[in-house]
Amino acid sequence: MKFLNHLTLGQYVPANSPVHRLDPRCKILSVIALLAGIFLMEHPVAFLAWGGLLLLLSRFSRISFRVVLQGARPVVLLLVFTAAIHLFLTKGTVLWEWGILSVTREGVTMALRMGLRLFFLVLFAGFLTLTTSPMELSDGLESLFHPFERFGFPAHEMAMMMTIALRFIPTLFDETDRILRAQIARGADLEHGGLFRRMKAFIPVLVPLFVIVFQRAEDLALAMEARCYRGGSGRTRMNPLVWKKADTFAIAAVIGIVAFFVLLDLKG
Amino acid sequence: MSIKVDSLCHVYHPGTPLETQALSGVDLIVERGKWVAVVGQTGSGKSTLAQHLNALLLPSSGRVEVDGIPTTAGASELREIRRKVGLVFQYPEHQLFAETVREEMAFGPRNWEFPEEEITNSTRKVMDLLGLPHELLDRSPFELSGGQKRRLSIASVLVSRPDYLVLDEPTAGLDARGRNELLCLLKGLVKEGLGVVHVTHDLELALTMADRILVLEKGKAVFCGTPGSLLEELLERPIRGLCLPPVLELVSGLRSYGYSVPYTLDSEELADCLEREIRS
Numbered sequence A: 001m002k003f004l005n006h007l008t009l010g011q012y013v014p015a016n017s018p019v020h021r022l023d024p025r026c027k028i029l030s031v032i033a034l035l036a037g038i039f040l041m042e043h044p045v046a047f048l049a050w051g052g053l054l055l056l057l058s059r060f061s062r063i064s065f066r067v068v069l070q071g072a073r074p075v076v077l078l079l080v081f082t083a084a085i086h087l088f089l090t091k092g093t094v095l096w097e098w099g100i101l102s103v104t105r106e107g108v109t110m111a112l113r114m115g116l117r118l119f120f121l122v123l124f125a126g127f128l129t130l131t132t133s134p135m136e137l138s139d140g141l142e143s144l145f146h147p148f149e150r151f152g153f154p155a156h157e158m159a160m161m162m163t164i165a166l167r168f169i170p171t172l173f174d175e176t177d178r179i180l181r182a183q184i185a186r187g188a189d190l191e192h193g194g195l196f197r198r199m200k201a202f203i204p205v206l207v208p209l210f211v212i213v214f215q216r217a218e219d220l221a222l223a224m225e226a227r228c229y230r231g232g233s234g235r236t237r238m239n240p241l242v243w244k245k246a247d248t249f250a251i252a253a254v255i256g257i258v259a260f261f262v263l264l265d266l267k268g
Numbered sequence B: 001m002s003i004k005v006d007s008l009c010h011v012y013h014p015g016t017p018l019e020t021q022a023l024s025g026v027d028l029i030v031e032r033g034k035w036v037a038v039v040g041q042t043g044s045g046k047s048t049l050a051q052h053l054n055a056l057l058l059p060s061s062g063r064v065e066v067d068g069i070p071t072t073a074g075a076s077e078l079r080e081i082r083r084k085v086g087l088v089f090q091y092p093e094h095q096l097f098a099e100t101v102r103e104e105m106a107f108g109p110r111n112w113e114f115p116e117e118e119i120t121n122s123t124r125k126v127m128d129l130l131g132l133p134h135e136l137l138d139r140s141p142f143e144l145s146g147g148q149k150r151r152l153s154i155a156s157v158l159v160s161r162p163d164y165l166v167l168d169e170p171t172a173g174l175d176a177r178g179r180n181e182l183l184c185l186l187k188g189l190v191k192e193g194l195g196v197v198h199v200t201h202d203l204e205l206a207l208t209m210a211d212r213i214l215v216l217e218k219g220k221a222v223f224c225g226t227p228g229s230l231l232e233e234l235l236e237r238p239i240r241g242l243c244l245p246p247v248l249e250l251v252s253g254l255r256s257y258g259y260s261v262p263y264t265l266d267s268e269e270l271a272d273c274l275e276r277e278i279r280s
Helices: A024-040 A046-060 A065-070 A073-089 A105-131 A134-151 A155-185 A195-201 A203-226 A245-267 B046-053 B075-084 B101-111 B116-129 B134-138 B146-158 B176-191 B203-209 B227-236 B246-256 B267-279
Strands: A094-098 A101-104 B002-012 B020-031 B035-039 B061-066 B085-088 B164-168 B195-200 B212-217 B220-225
Touching: A024 A105, A024 A134, A024 A245, A046 A065, A046 A105, A046 A245, A065 A105, A073 A101, A073 A105, A094 A105, A101 A105, A134 A155, A155 A203, A155 B085, A195 A203, B002 B046, B002 B195, B020 B035, B020 B046, B020 B195, B020 B212, B035 B046, B035 B176, B035 B203, B046 B061, B046 B085, B046 B164, B046 B195, B075 B085, B085 B146, B101 B116, B101 B134, B101 B146, B116 B134, B116 B146, B146 B164, B146 B176, B164 B176, B176 B195, B176 B203, B195 B203, B203 B227, B212 B227, B220 B227, B227 B246, B246 B267
Parallel strands: B020 B220, B035 B195, B035 B212, B085 B164, B164 B195
Antiparallel strands: A094 A101, B002 B020, B002 B061, B212 B220
16 A cells, blocks of 8 residues: 655656756756747747757757656646637637637637647746756756845855755655554544545644654754854855856857747748 | 464565565464564565554555454455554654643544543553553643653554554664663563564564564565574574674684583573583
8 A cells, every 4th residue: 555656856857968968057048048939939830840949859868758748747737728718718800609609710829829838838948857957956046046145145045945855855755654654553544534524634644744844954954053054155066067168059059049930930 | 363474475666667575475473462573684574564464555465364354355344453453663753743642642542433431541551551650641742751752652552452563663762771661561461462563673682572583584584483493593504684692692602612501692691601611
């Protein structure tokens, strides 16, 4: 009997591809450029070009296209909903009518455009988490936000919080699983009864979990202090981020492609 | 009346890359009034076996029966099995949650719909048994000392009157005194007819306390029998994953130098014998 399935958070797929090896900062900036480009797309046909780019990226990063497409699964509902709203609520030349529902020519293009835009947004953004480990990602973000520290933005603290949170998610899953088992062994019934009863049945799981979390937080704080952790200033890294030629090339290529697509799109 | 484990196999995450065979073909019988120790290294499948005894895990193949009822039976039988076989996890104080000790104790029996009056009586009895003073009843379980928390969490299982008690490393993290008290107490319960399954990696503890010992190695039972026969076996040939307790190492060393000292775990007895040997 399994009570909690192990969720993999973030969806990092380790591989040794040119995309995986890129500097995380390069990947974050590239994704921002790509997303901006997608927002500027107007022509439904132009999306074919974006689709081609997606295929190319999946080849380069050695991640199967199926895995890439799976990234859109959580937003399918949102996609359908957005497309439907645009389909039925855009005014223009009427193509088809049934009661108060009417579909217009403009509605069809709008629905396609918005739907595809969202779809591609999610897929391209997904590449970042597919090819960058959570650790690299938080290092990259810290380094990118570093210039804002002079305005009081706690870049290092944010990155450290992200790292710690990611690190503890699997541990918390294990703890929850253990407490669940212990309470079930004491006769707790978590599967029957109405919503209220079931929520009440979870108190014996949540209270010990909170106790453990606070204890762990305190232990961790103590361990960090014992090793003289004093925040980010003057801290060196074990694996410093290195911006290589390949990174410059990659980001130049991405910006070039995006600019090319946008120009093409504007001309029609 | 016993727990019967019959060629039990358990596979974790079947059909995935994480597939692991945790138990393969384990047999075991636990009778009431007997102390059975399950010994093995980390990852030998001890804890998996423990969870099978109370139907938290179900066999991939093979059978587990509690007083004749298989753990694969329906939901109502399952509840009865879970009451009959109390399971105390490692570090059981992590399961404490209630506002008062009284509520903590009542959690199990209320789940099994014991009448309130019986819960009160049974709570007092079990607390006496485990040496927890009645003044604690209205205190928060989180205010208790480490040893008291451990005893409270065991008490909260015993209060549902199980016929068998499965304990996973019950002495881990206790000091010497707390450990001895707990073991004495369990011995007393066994005399009164409770069946105890004691999961541990401490061979010496198993040899001194248990009536029968099951040794697990990578999910396979490599030995099952009385402590005496395990000792003989161990001296004949080493069993993988088990090393002799220091006292026995000493005994076999002395014997190889020609001293005729008995195989004993009692260091006092050994000292006496050795003294006599040297004098004569």
